[in-house]
Amino acid sequence: MRHRSFYEATARQRIVEILDAHSFAELVGPEQRTVSPHMQALQLPVAFDDGVVVGRGTLHTKPVLIAAQEGGFVGGAVGEVHGAKIVGLLERARRERPAAALLLIDSGGVRLHEANAGLIAVSEIIRAILAARSDGVTIIAAIGGASGCFGGMGIAAACCSAVVMSEEGRLALSGPEVIETAHGVEEFDSRDRALVWRTMGGKHRYLLEDCDVLVDGDMEGFRAGIAAAMEAPQSLTLEALEREQAMLARRLQIFSSSRDGRDVWRTLGWPNPETVPLVPTDVFLAQAAALRAA
Amino acid sequence: MNAPSLLLRRWDQRAQNLEQRLVRARSRLGNRLNGRLVAAQDVVELLECVIEPGDCVCLEGNNQKQADFLAEALTRVDPSIVHDLHMVQSVVALPQHLDLFEKRIASKLDFSFSGPQGARLAQLVADRRIAIGAIHTYLELFSRYFVDLTPRVALITAESADPQGNLYTGPNTEDTPLIVEATAFKNGVVIAQVNEIVSRVPRVDIPGDWVTHVVQSPAPHHIEPLFTRDPARITDIQVLMAMMTIKGIYAEYGVERLNHGIGFDTAAIELLIPTYAESLGLKGKICRHWALNPHPALIPAIEAGFVESIHCFGSELGMEAYIAARPDIFFTGHDGSMRSNRAFCQMAGHYACDLFIGSTLQIDLEGNSSTATLDRIAGFGGAPNMGADARGRRHGSQAWLRAGREASLRYGHSQRMPRGRKLVVQIVETFRDHMLPAFVERLDAWEVADSAGMPLPPVMIYGDDVTHIVTEEGIANLMLCRTSAEREQAIRGVAGYTPVGLERDRRTVENLRDRGVIRRAEDLDIDARSASRDMLAARSIKDLAGTFLEHLQYRFAGGYSCGAVTPRVVGVVASGNLEVLIEAATLDGACAFDIDTPARGFARVWQAVISDFFARHRLGDVRISINDNGATPATVALRLDQAVEEYRGVSQR
Amino acid sequence: MTASLVTSTQGDAVDWRSVVSRLFPEGHDIVQDGDLLTGSGRCGGETLAVVGTIHHAALGVEISLAMAQYILKIVREYPGRPLLLLIDTQGQRLRQRDELLGIHRYVALISKAIQVARDRGHRVIGLVYDQGVSGGILASAFSADVCGALPGAEIRVMNLPAMARITRIPEEQLRELSRKSPVFAPDPHNYVQMGAVDSIWEGDLAQCLQDALNRAQANDHRARLALERGGRLLAGRIARRVADDA
Structure with a gap:
C-alpha cells in the first residue's frame, strides 16, 4: 500500500486513516447542516460541517474523541459554529474521559469573516482545552496540514498536553504574511519558504521542544506519533508550569540574539545547520537525541 | 413646386x-x-x-x-x-x-x-x-x-x-x-x-x-459571456502596469470619465482601484463615470464607492441581480433590470469619455496598433470609436484640456487656438504569449490587407490618436514628442527586450526620460518589486462573485431508490472545489438537487452536468446538496460520482 | 523581571494610573516596568494581585514570560489571592524573532498560568481598559473568569482596513456591516452582547471590580451569556449538541 500524505488529505480522510478502521462515528454530521450564519450573511460559500469534523472512535482500540479541521475551507479558520463544535467535543471529553481528545489542527486561526465571533470562538476553544486538561483529559494536537497552525490556534496547540508535528507542519502565532504586512518584507519575507520553515516548521519546533513528537508526513507516521504521545500524559499543574517557565526563560537567554533557525540549531550543537532541512526524519531524530543527551 | x-x-x-x-x-x-x-x-x-x-x-x-x-x-x-x-x-x-x-x-x-x-x-x-x-x-x-x-x-x-x-x-x-x-x-x-x-x-x-x-424560439437565444476575466490569470506584471497607469495617467490627468477595453491588463486596473488607487487618496477624483459593460472585475470598485455611474453596451451573464440591486449606478428600467444600448454607449464612449485604454497585439513605430492576424478577418468592433480623438467634441474637462495642452506642443510649435484632446492609451506587455513581441517594425496588418484585398491595412487604433503607451518598462507620452524621430525613440524606449526595444538610441531615450516623455516605475515613485497580485481586490472569480451566491434547484423524476440511510459527504468547499452531501429523502422516487454556487450565470452548465449525472445513475428518493466554490464541470461530475459510490457503498455494508 | 522589556512609545493611551486609582481607592502598590504593571491593590477589604500591560503594549516573548511568571509567583506565594489582569495591548508582537523563539508558547503560558490559578481557587478578573487585540487578549483578559471593559475600550481581531484586505470584502461593506452587526465592530458593547465581556465598567470602578469578583466562576459561561443577550445564537447550542449527542 502506498503512503498517503497527511498534508494533502482532507479532514475526513485524515480521521479515517488515523483512527482504527470503521471505528469513527461523527457527531453533529454534515446532514445537520450546521453552516455559518455569518458566512451566509456575507453571501459566501458555506460548508455543511463548517470546516471541522468531530466525533469519536478508537486508536489502537483505545477510545478517543477527535476533531479535524478542514484546511481547504476558509483556511481552516475558526468561526462561531466551527469553534462551538470543538468546544462541545472537549466538554464531552470532560464527561466521557476518553484515552485522549485528538485535535487535527489545520487552521489560520480566527475566521476574519466572523471577526468578533471568531475571536471569541477561539478563546472558548482555549478555555475548553485548559478546563479539560484540568480534569485530567489528555489532549493531543497534530499539525501537518497545508494551512498550518496559526493565530489563536497556535496558542491552543501550546495549551494541549502534547504537540505532534510533521516536518511540513508550521506552528506559530502570527503568520508570515501578517508579519510582512506589519513590518515589511525586510522583517520577514513570507514568500521565502525556506525561511518560513526555518522559523516555524516542524523540525525547528521539535528542536526547541515546542513539538513533542516529530513524525513523517504520512498517515501512518501521524497515527503512530499520536499513539506515542497518548502514552506520555502531561498534567497541568503549578509545578509543571514552573518547569515550563524556567525552560522558556532559559530559551530567551540562550537564543536571544539568534536571528534565524540556523543560528538556533548551531547553538544547539548541530555541526552543519544548513543540513537540518535535508536529513530524513529518522536520521534527524537520532541526531537530535544524541545532541540532547550530550 | x-x-x-x-x-x-x-x-x-x-x-x-x-x-x-x-x-x-x-x-x-x-x-x-x-x-x-x-x-x-x-x-x-x-x-x-x-x-x-x-x-x-x-x-x-x-x-x-x-x-x-x-x-x-x-x-x-x-x-x-x-x-x-x-x-x-x-x-x-x-x-x-x-x-x-x-x-x-x-x-x-x-x-x-x-x-x-x-x-x-x-x-x-x-x-x-x-x-x-x-x-x-x-x-x-x-x-x-x-x-x-x-x-x-x-x-x-x-x-x-x-x-x-x-x-x-x-x-x-x-x-x-x-x-x-x-x-x-x-x-x-x-x-x-x-x-x-x-x-x-x-x-x-x-x-x-x-x-x-x-x-x-424553441430554445432561449444564445448569449455569450464575454467580459468575465478570471482574476486568477492576472499576473504581477499586469499589476505593475496597472499601478503605473493609475498613478501616471489617471491621477496625473484626473481622469473621471472613461472606457476600458476588455482583457486582463484593464481588469487589473479595475481590481486595483479599491486598493491601490484608494491608498493614493484618489476616491472621488478618478474613475467616477464609465461607458462600460458590467465587468465583474469592476464590482470591488463599485462597492468601494469609486464609481458613480455606468452606461453599458450590453449586459453580462450572471451580473443581472447585482445590477438590478444598484439602480443608482446602472441605467435600469422601472422593472428593475438594466437597459443597455450599444449605439448610445458607443456614442457616450466617443464623446463623453476623457480616456480610452485597451490592450492590443501589435504596435509599430508610429504607434499604430492592430489585432489583425493572417488568415483571419476579424474586423473592428467598437474599439476604434472609443480609441479615437473626438474631433467634434467641444465641452471641456480637466483631463481633456490638459491632454490638449500637451498635444498642442507636438513637434515643438504650439498652436494658438486651445483645443482639448482625448487620452487614448495602449497597454501591453512587451512580449505576448509564446514570446511574440508586441512591438514590431511592420504590422501584420499590411499582409492581411494584401491577402484579403482590403483598401487599407486594418488598423485598430491609429498612431496619431494614441497619446500614451504603457508597458512593464514604463509609460511613453507620445504627445510630448517633438519630432517623429523622437516619437519612434519614445516607443522603442518602452519596448523592453523586443528587437524594436533593443534598437533604441540610449542617449535619446535617457533624454526623453529626463523630459518626462518616458516615465519608469521609479520615476513615478512606484517600487516595481512591490507589484503583486496580493494588491488585487479580488484574486479569483470566486472572490468577485463571492458577494452574491446563486441558489439553484433541480428535480428529476423516475429514479430508483437504493435504500441507503447514512448520509455521505465528499469533497471540500475549497477554492475551485465543492462538497456534495447525499442523503435519503422521501421524494416519490425523485432526485432533488440544491446547489449554492458563487459562479453566477452558469445555471445552464449546471443543468447539463446534473442531467447527465442523473442519466448515469438514475438515483431516486435522494437529496443531493452542493456547496460549490467555483468548481469546474469536470470536478462537479467527479465529486457527484464519488458521492454516489460512497453512498451505495454504505448501503451495501 | 529585568529591564529588557519593550519600551513604550505610544502617547495617546489611557492613563493607567487614573484607572488604577479608581479601581483601588483603598490603596495599591502597583509599579510600572516598561510596559508591564505588577503589584497589588485593596478592594472591599480584600487584597488583589494585579498584573497588566500599558501603552497598547505589543506582547512579545519577554513581557509574556514576565506576566506568566508573576501569576505563577502569586499562585505559589499567595494561595487564593484574586488576580486582576489590567489589559491594554495591540496584540502579540509581530516580529520574526518572536516567532523564531516560539512566541505562541510564551503567550500560551499566560493562559495556562491563569488556568492553574483558577484550579487552585483564585478568582481571575480581566479588565480591558484601552485596547484588546487578537493574541494579546486571547491569552489574558479572555482567559479570565470574568472580563470587563471600560466604555471607550476597543476589542478586535484586527483593524477594518487590514480585515478588508485579507477577506477581500470591501472596507465600505465591512463598515456598513459593523453598523448593523455586532460581529464586525470593535465596540466593547458588541462583546457584551456576544458574551465575551461580562459588562462595561462605568462610574465606581471599585464597585464594578467588587461585583465582578462576586460573579467569578470557574466554568466558561460566555456562550450562555451570548444566547441570553442575543449576540451569538449558535455557539452554546451547537457545543451542547456535540457534547450531549448520543
Missing part, C-alpha cells in the same frame, strides 16, 4: 412593397398567423414570403446575444426564392451567418466584427462566395443603417413579447432599438424571436407597432 412630376413618380413604393410582402405571408400562412404571432415551425415559410431577392437584411447578433433561431431558419429558406441577400450586421458570430453564403442565400456582407468566424470568413472571401462591402466600426455601420444600408428586413431577438408585439429586451437590449428604428421607419419588415410569450411584458423596450411578426 412642379405638380406634374408627382404624377410621374410614386413616392410610397416601399410602403406598397411592404404591404405586398405582408399579403403574401397572410395568404400563404392563413390562420397559422395569429395576429403578429407565428409558430416556430412556420418561420421558414414566413421568411420566404417577406424576404425578396437582393434585400438588405440585418440579422441581429453582436458579440453577446444572437438571434440564433432566426439565423438558423434563414439558412433553411429555398435559395431559388430567397437569394443574393445583402447582409448588414454588426457581428458575424454564428456558423449559420456564413452558411447563408455557402448556400447562396446571401452574397454580400457589410459588418463590423467576425470574432470566432474570422478564419472561415477569410476562406469564403478567398473562394469568392462572399463579397465584402466594407468592414466597419460599430458606430460606422449603425450610421450607414440610416444612410445607404437601411435594412429591408430585420431579424431580431428579445427576451419576451406580448400578443401585441411589444418587446422586452431586458438587460441585453444592445443593438435592438437601433436596428428596429432604422428598419421600421423605412417600411421594413421586423421579425422578432423571443424566449417567451407573456400576457404583459415587464417593460416595453420596443413598441409593438414597430414589430411585424413575433415567434417564440
